[in-house]
Amino acid sequence: MSDxxxxxxxxxxxxxxxTYTKEVRAFLKEQGVxxxxxxxxxxxxxxxxLIRTINALKDRYKIGVMEADMDSDVDAKLVxxxxxxxxxLHTGGSCHMDALMxxxxxxxxxxxxxxxxxxxxxxxxxxxxxxxxxxxxxxxILSVPEGDDKPLKYPLMFSVSDILLVxxxxxxxxxxxxxxxxxxxVTPLNENISIYPVSALNGDGFDDYIxxxxxxxxxxxx
Amino acid sequence: MSDxxxxxxxxxxxxxxxTYTKEVRAFLKEQGVxxxxxxxxxxxxxxxxLIRTINALKDRYKIGVMEADMDSDVDAKLVxxxxxxxxxLHTGGSCHMDALMxxxxxxxxxxxxxxxxxxxxxxxxxxxxxxxxxxxxxxxILSVPEGDDKPLKYPLMFSVSDILLVxxxxxxxxxxxxxxxxxxxVTPLNENISIYPVSALNGDGFDDYIxxxxxxxxxxxx
Numbered sequence: 280m281s282d283x284x285x286x287x288x289x290x291x292x293x294x295x296x297x298t299y300t301k302e303v304r305a306f307l308k309e310q311g312v313x314x315x316x317x318x319x320x321x322x323x324x325x326x327x328x329l330i331r332t333i334n335a336l337k338d339r340y341k342i343g344v345m346e347a348d349m350d351s352d353v354d355a356k357l358v359x360x361x362x363x364x365x366x367x368l369h370t371g372g373s374c375h376m377d378a379l380m381x382x383x384x385x386x387x388x389x390x391x392x393x394x395x396x397x398x399x400x401x402x403x404x405x406x407x408x409x410x411x412x413x414x415x416x417x418x419x420i421l422s423v424p425e426g427d428d429k430p431l432k433y434p435l436m437f438s439v440s441d442i443l444l445v446x447x448x449x450x451x452x453x454x455x456x457x458x459x460x461x462x463x464x465v466t467p468l469n470e471n472i473s474i475y476p477v478s479a480l481n482g483d484g485f486d487d488y489i490x491x492x493x494x495x496x497x498x499x500x501x
Numbered sequence: 502m503s504d505x506x507x508x509x510x511x512x513x514x515x516x517x518x519x520t521y522t523k524e525v526r527a528f529l530k531e532q533g534v535x536x537x538x539x540x541x542x543x544x545x546x547x548x549x550x551l552i553r554t555i556n557a558l559k560d561r562y563k564i565g566v567m568e569a570d571m572d573s574d575v576d577a578k579l580v581x582x583x584x585x586x587x588x589x590l591h592t593g594g595s596c597h598m599d600a601l602m603x604x605x606x607x608x609x610x611x612x613x614x615x616x617x618x619x620x621x622x623x624x625x626x627x628x629x630x631x632x633x634x635x636x637x638x639x640x641x642i643l644s645v646p647e648g649d650d651k652p653l654k655y656p657l658m659f660s661v662s663d664i665l666l667v668x669x670x671x672x673x674x675x676x677x678x679x680x681x682x683x684x685x686x687v688t689p690l691n692e693n694i695s696i697y698p699v700s701a702l703n704g705d706g707f708d709d710y711i712x713x714x715x716x717x718x719x720x721x722x723x
Contacts, residue, residue: 320542320543320544320624320647321542321626321647321651321654321655322542322644322646322647322648322651348654349627349654349655349656349657351653351654351656353650353653353654354654372627372631372657374596374625374627374628401627402542402626402627402654402655403596403625403626403627404543404624404625405571405594405596405623405624405625405628406596406627406628409594422544422646423646424544424644424645424646424647424669424672425542425543425544426543426544428575429543429544431573431575432543432570432571432573432575432576432624433543433571433624434571434573435571435594447646449675450646450672450675450676453671453672453675454672
């Protein structure tokens with residue numbers, strides 16, 4: 280997989296992030312690209328979700344992927360097998376992507392021939408929520424094994440996300456996880472969030488999620 | 502549970518952390534207290550592991566707990582039911598505890614009557630690995646649903662930990678997780694780490710882990 284480009288990006292401080300957020304938004308608009316920021320804990324199923332999403336959308340859109348990782352290339356290799364244009368971003372130990380890293384990544388990826396770019400953020404429920412990378416849509420994943428109490432402990436991530444995928448519902452019977460309790464914990468933080476129980480492994484629940492993605496992408500004029 | 506003390510602690514920068522690490526170590530030595538830093542992703546089972554650990558050790562040692570959380574008190578309430586002396590630390594949005602927050606926490610907890618203090622760090626596989634809080638022992642948890650590839654993606658956490666608990670082995674049959682593959686991924690990063698497959702839910706595998714904890718605590722002269 281030697282065709283996967285790798286660049287090293289450095290963290291910028293949170294205060295100056297907003298300047299670059301505007302720059303990302305202007306660049307996306309100019310290029311006619313819709314950017315999705317995909318966020319979750321390590322092991323929640325980001326990469327499996329990403330691959331299933333690409334496969335569902337790739338006949339309709341030209342898709343690019345930015346794989347943010349602290350220093351490995353594991354996910355980029357897997358994702359490139361979908362045929363999407365993939366770039367690996369090394370955050371140099373930073374626990375999140377910021378807007379400066381994002382614009383750097385978009386330019387290195389080369390987005391002039393793309394419709395949709397998905398950023399797979401660093402696995403983390405904390406830092407990525409604090410840094411607005413200028414995406415058109417923020418999708419977060421909470422997986423069943425993590426527990427239905429997580430909105431109480433990591434509220435910001437649930438507050439800033441547009442879509443919440445509740446992943447690994449195929450494992451519901453072995454975990455003490457209550458979807459209604461989860462919804463009760465999320466709603467006070469964010470009443471507009473769309474919640475989809477899914478299994479990225481077997482595809483259950485994905486149709487409705489993909490339909491909303493397409494609607495959101497079309498609403499932006501793509 | 503109004504007897505749970507809550508203080509707000511602020512993040513210090515990584516460069517000055519080392520000064521405070523020495524201060525934490527000196528304070529622990531002076532007070533004869535053994536500090537365990539417990540780290541993991543959100544939902545890996547930190548609190549369940551902590552409660553089972555306290556129950557296994559509480560006849561032998563006087564135990565204190567520092568519950569680090571961004572802004573909730575969920576875990577502290579549960580943990581205080583074990584009878585351990587518990588303090589809630591709010592990190593004010595920071596994704597980890599540092600040594601300055603730790604010394605602040607230890608002083609507010611009051612450790613003169615304790616033998617062992619366990620710090621439940623913020624749920625995060627990235628930042629807590631970067632900040633040495635001055636603990637005598639670093640225990641990390643990786644849960645089966647997170648996947649056996651995590652050492653490749655979050656290497657620092659596996660490098661700095663003394664003990665790795667592979668939690669939720671009761672769910673092994675529903676996940677594609679290979680313990681041998683995990684060990685192959687961990688060993689190049691840290692050949693001295695002790696690995697224990699456990700179920701914090703039903704207690705499987707805990708005896709060996711607890712035996713090592715007691716050995717480590719005794720080795721420090723407690």
